[in-house]
Amino acid sequence: MAHSVSFVKTGVPGADTMLNGGIYPGSAVLISGPPGSGKSILGMQFVYAGAREYGESGLMMAIEETDMSLSEYAASLGLSEWDSLVKRGAISIVTDDYFSRLDLPGSLEGIMNIVTHTSATRMVLDSMNLFKYYFPDDMDRRRYMLKFIRILKRRGITSLFVSEAMEVFPRMELTDEMFMSDGNINLFLSRAGNNVERCFWVTKMRRQSFNMKIVPMSIGVGGIEVYPEAIPYSLSPEA
Numbered sequence: 587m588a589h590s591v592s593f594v595k596t597g598v599p600g601a602d603t604m605l606n607g608g609i610y611p612g613s614a615v616l617i618s619g620p621p622g623s624g625k626s627i628l629g630m631q632f633v634y635a636g637a638r639e640y641g642e643s644g645l646m647m648a649i650e651e652t653d654m655s656l657s658e659y660a661a662s663l664g665l666s667e668w669d670s671l672v673k674r675g676a677i678s679i680v681t682d683d684y685f686s687r688l689d690l691p692g693s694l695e696g697i698m699n700i701v702t703h704t705s706a707t708r709m710v711l712d713s714m715n716l717f718k719y720y721f722p723d724d725m726d727r728r729r730y731m732l733k734f735i736r737i738l739k740r741r742g743i744t745s746l747f748v749s750e751a752m753e754v755f756p757r758m759e760l761t762d763e764m765f766m767s768d769g770n771i772n773l774f775l776s777r778a779g780n781n782v783e784r785c786f787w788v789t790k791m792r793r794q795s796f797n798m799k800i801v802p803m804s805i806g807v808g809g810i811e812v813y814p815e816a817i818p819y820s821l822s823p824e825a
């Protein structure tokens with residue numbers, strides 16, 4: 587008999603359709619793409635929608651933002667309840683304000699402590715560069731990442747990890763993180779002539795089915811919207 591689980595809704599319009607309902611609970615999903623492709627916005631929307639629409643508290647670790655810049659970014663995107671959700675504790679944020687108060691070993695221990703004790707069921711780490719700063723050695727970094735992911739899984743937290751990728755399509759840069767994660771969502775910019783459009787592409791999702799087509803997306807008020815029925819004009823057979 588099929589065992590039914592309730593999938594974690596990303597809250598990003600159109601994305602849950604591509605994911606056939608959402609993300610398998612407890613998954614660690616990698617969001618890859620070049621600068622400006624929408625990774626940080628996708629992360630913010632995921633915790634925002636969780637807190638606002640689904641009653642799930644979220645933990646947002648944005649290591650290159652401050653509490654203030656994150657709040658301003660949310661406001662500019664029309665995520666108007668961001669500050670009040672943060673104030674209420676429905677969204678917890680860990681930004682550079684946190685890291686700048688601590689030394690290196692202290693902050694590593696600190697974030698382990700946060701994920702071990704958080705009541706959040708959604709987490710975003712923006713970005714994986716955090717591990718690069720702390721662990722220049724690949725094996726050490728891998729070991730720490732696995733430990734981090736293991737804690738999240740044990741606690742049933744569904745997580746998004748943001749990763750910078752220089753190439754996504756048609757050549758994809760394959761990284762360790764892609765093999766270690768349960769899912770891969772790729773965001774990228776595609777060009778035809780001098781037109782550039784935003785694209786959304788799911789390439790891996792363990793324990794679930796999904797739509798692997800490359801579809802267009804946009805960024806505007808409310809954040810990202812994905813268009814599951816549309817074909818990117820730059821990738822259409824006639825282009």
Ligand SMILES: Nc1ncnc2c1ncn2[C@@H]1O[C@H](COP(=O)(O)OP(=O)(O)O)[C@@H](O)[C@H]1O
Pocket residue numbers: 619620621622623624625626627628662663664805806807
């Ligand atoms: N308030 C906004 N309104 C409309 N578009 C925005 C807004 N803020 C950012 N964008 C678009 O989103 C892009 C950055 O998205 P972001 O998620 O921060 O990228 P990254 O993948 O580098 O994390 C910007 O280059 C811009 O095109």
Ligand SMILES: [Mg+2]
Pocket residue numbers: 625626627712
């Ligand atoms: Mg970013």
